[in-house]
Amino acid sequence: NAGVTQTPKFQVLKTGQSMTLQCAQDMNHNSMYWYRQDPGMGLRLIYYSASEGTTDKGEVPNGYNVSRLNKREFSLRLESAAPSQTSVYFCASSTRDSETQYFGPGTRLLVL
Amino acid sequence: QKEVEQNSGPLSVPEGAIASLNCTYSDRGSQSFFWYRQYSGKSPELIMSIYSNGDKEDGRFTAQLNKASQYVSLLIRDSQPSDSATYLCASLRSNDYKLSFGAGTTVTVRA
Numbered sequence: 001n002a003g004v005t006q007t008p009k010f011q012v013l014k015t016g017q018s019m020t021l022q023c024a025q026d027m028n029h030n031s032m033y034w035y036r037q038d039p040g041m042g043l044r045l046i047y048y049s050a051s052e053g054t055t056d057k058g059e060v061p062n063g064y065n066v067s068r069l070n071k072r073e074f075s076l077r078l079e080s081a082a083p084s085q086t087s088v089y090f091c092a093s094s095t096r097d098s099e100t101q102y103f104g105p106g107t108r109l110l111v112l
Numbered sequence: 113q114k115e116v117e118q119n120s121g122p123l124s125v126p127e128g129a130i131a132s133l134n135c136t137y138s139d140r141g142s143q144s145f146f147w148y149r150q151y152s153g154k155s156p157e158l159i160m161s162i163y164s165n166g167d168k169e170d171g172r173f174t175a176q177l178n179k180a181s182q183y184v185s186l187l188i189r190d191s192q193p194s195d196s197a198t199y200l201c202a203s204l205r206s207n208d209y210k211l212s213f214g215a216g217t218t219v220t221v222r223a
């Protein structure tokens with residue numbers, strides 16, 4: 001099992017460009033999450049999906065959209081990137097909300 | 113006030129010593145707590161979970177929970193250079209069952 005995979009690993013964008021971060025898990029988990037990690041801030045939840053077909057906002061959803069394409073895949077889209085979105089983005093999954101979350105390797109995004 | 117607060121560190125300990133990491137949380141209704149280890153440039157990985165007051169031991173790691181004081185700690189005994197990492201404390205919020213993470217404590221084990 002690959003666990004949680006994310007693409008791309010690194011990305012440089014110019015302000016105003018758009019991109020989609022991809023996440024997939026092969027653990028048959030129901031819940032999936034997108035976090036961002038900034039120095040001194042810990043992990044902050046952007047969006048989550050409790051099950052296929054449902055998505056909800058987390059702590060810092062502004063500037064992002066998500067799609068739960070199927071049970072395996074949960075994508076994060078930046079419609080118009082801003083320098084404030086420079087961060088490391090982690091996708092995670094769990095069997096359900098209260099259970100252990102397993103993290104992907106992360107995507108390092110730089111917005112110029 | 114942050115929901116989960118940790119000593120920012122860095123914490124430097126000699127090899128073989130005990131590293132002690134502390135965490136406080138503000139949600140009195142939280143029932144589940146987690147310690148994640150994150151190596152530089154890598155993703156967080158779960159090392160301990162604790163749900164009841166008292167101590168929970170797993171190898172060289174001991175998690176301690178005191179719900180009355182809203183305090184969680186992690187002890188790393190016989191610290192090894194491979195323990196050098198950032199340790200993230202997390203609590204499961206009682207209102208929406210989502211994790212709140214602290215900013216992390218960076219531990220360096222000196223050989």
